[in-house]
Amino acid sequence: MQTDNFIIGLDIGTQYIKASASSVQDNTLMYGSVVESQGTDKNGITDIKALSSAIKKVISKLEVKISRNINTAFVCIQPEYVKLLDTQGHASVLSDEVTQYEIDKSLDGAQLISLEPGEEIVDIIVNKYYVDDTVYRDPLGVKGRHLDIKAQLVTAKKDYIESIYDAMAMAKLKVAGTGLASVAASSLLLSKRDLLSGAILIDTGANMTRASLFKDNKLVDSDVINLGGKSITRDIAIVMKTSLLEAEEVKKGYAKGELTLEEEKYNLVEQIIKARVEEIMSFVERFTDKYNSDEDIRKVVIYGGGLCGFTNINKLYESTMNKSTNFVTSDIIRDDSVFNIQSGGLAYHLLTAIHCKGAIDDMVRSDNESVDEKSTETMSDDDFFRKYQNQFNVKQETADENRYDSDDDYLEDESVFVKIREWFINFKNKIINK
Structure with a gap:
């Protein structure tokens, strides 16, 4: 008898692959794991077999x-691979109040638009729900005759998505759905007020730095630059005339405050790192400067x-932006107890998204029923691959929207970083106790 069920989020990066498990029964309970990435680079997936091994x-x-x-697992899709399309959906309310059926029907309608050749829907972001033209954060149970939604469809190249499905199939995993990584991260790092009034989210990865602006519960703008943590490693290797492996160890030592070098070399390392930071x-400042006139956007x-x-990131960079700047420094370089913001965010996002409740319930029921079934381990790799390599009829389940009603108390800023810290401590304790 299973006592707990989990939603699994997977984040495929160019340096790390991270996985998170969020409990369906207690969504404050989260586990994570991380390994070195294989088969990917800044241009995409380069080796499906190597990627499947890492997964x-x-x-x-x-x-x-x-x-x-x-x-099964839900997979994060990075914003540089996607396009956004505005859309809307409608459903007539069959009974006296809105149910999951009407939400699902309106979402299905929102996806009935023409796509460019070779494009595939990978996510849908619901911006607002309307019941008889009144905006609600959560329409379930609201009495009315018509449900309408405004949303954004997230699309990506089908070839890229097929590569992910193929890598997952080779790893004997089914893709339950896909979700935009920046939206996943926003579910953990931004409060309801942030998403409504406006906030900027910056993802500093190994090869890229991505900027996203959320406002009115929409992804309004995004940009990317081909600079990240590996850029710093390369700088150290070049200036100090050492290998990339040794340069990475030097960077790690400095990052954790454990670098032991003579003062002259230490100062040189710090100068190299600071220049690239x-x-x-x-x-980030140039992206933020575009919105300086919008006083509602207060947070980065x-x-x-x-x-x-x-x-010591605050020592390396002194902000000149006229907005509150917060560095989430719990994501420590090469620490196996790393808090997986995007994979964990996707799992949490799915558990808290209004329209996903029915799908998650179905998944839990199917998961429980499958316990007594024959394990997929008895299938040959070739048979499993052929069965699951292209599951494009899987319904996409993501989007995290909050209820709008006449009261504004729900807009009180949540202690987001306290929530993350509590999860992070719980996460590390679980690892220590294993």
């Missing part, structure tokens, strides 16, 4: 932590090991 490893580590077999942050949140792996 197997990270999922196997997560299975040990949750003491459960993992057969300032260059990356100048991109920066996460990702590319910069937030440095425990």
Whole structure:
């Protein structure tokens, strides 16, 4: 008899692959694992077989932590691979009040638009729900005759998505759905007020730094630059005439405050790192400057090991932006207890998204029923691959919207960083106790 069920989120990066398991029964309970990435670079997926091997490893580590077999996962899609399309959906309310049926029907209608050749829908972001022209944050149970939604469809190249499905199939995993990574991260790092009034989210990765602006519960703008944590590693290697491996160790030592070098070399390392950090942050400043006139946009949140792996990041960069700047420094470079913002965010996002409740319930029921079924381990790799390599009829389940009603108390700023810290401590304790 299973006592817990988990939603699995997977984040495929160019340096790390991260997986997270969020409990359906208690969404404050989250586990995570991380391995070195294989088969990917800044241009995309380069080796499906190598990628599938890395996915197997990270999922196997997560299975040990949750003491459960993992057969399905939701996968993060990075914003540089996607396009956004505005859309809307409608459903007539069949009974006296809105049910999951009407929400699902309106979402289906929102996806009935023409796409460019070779494009595939990978996510849908619901901006607002209307019941008889009145806006609601949560329309379930609201009395009315008509339900309408305004949303954004997220599309990506079908070839890229097929590569992900193929890698997952080779790893004997089914893709339950896909979700936009920046939206996943926003579910953890931004409050309801942030998403409504406006906030900027910065993901500093290994090879890229991504900027996203959320306002009115929409992804309004995004940009990317090909600079990240590996840029700093390369700088150290070039200036100090050393290998990339040794340069990475030097960077790690400095990032954690453990670097032991003679003062002259230490100062040189710090200058190298600081110069590249300032260059990356100048991109962030240029993106932010476009919205200086909007006084509602008050917050910039920066996460990702590319910069937030440095425990003394505030020493390396002094903000000149006229907005509150927050570095989420719990994402520590190469620490196996890393808090997985995007994979964890996707799992949490799915559990808290209004329109996903029915789908998650179905998934839990199917998961429980599958316990007594024959394990997929008895299938040959070729048979499994042929069965699951192209599951494009899987319904996409993502979007996290909050109820609008006449009261504004729900807009009170949540203690987001307290929530993250509590999860992070719980996460590390679980690892220590394994």
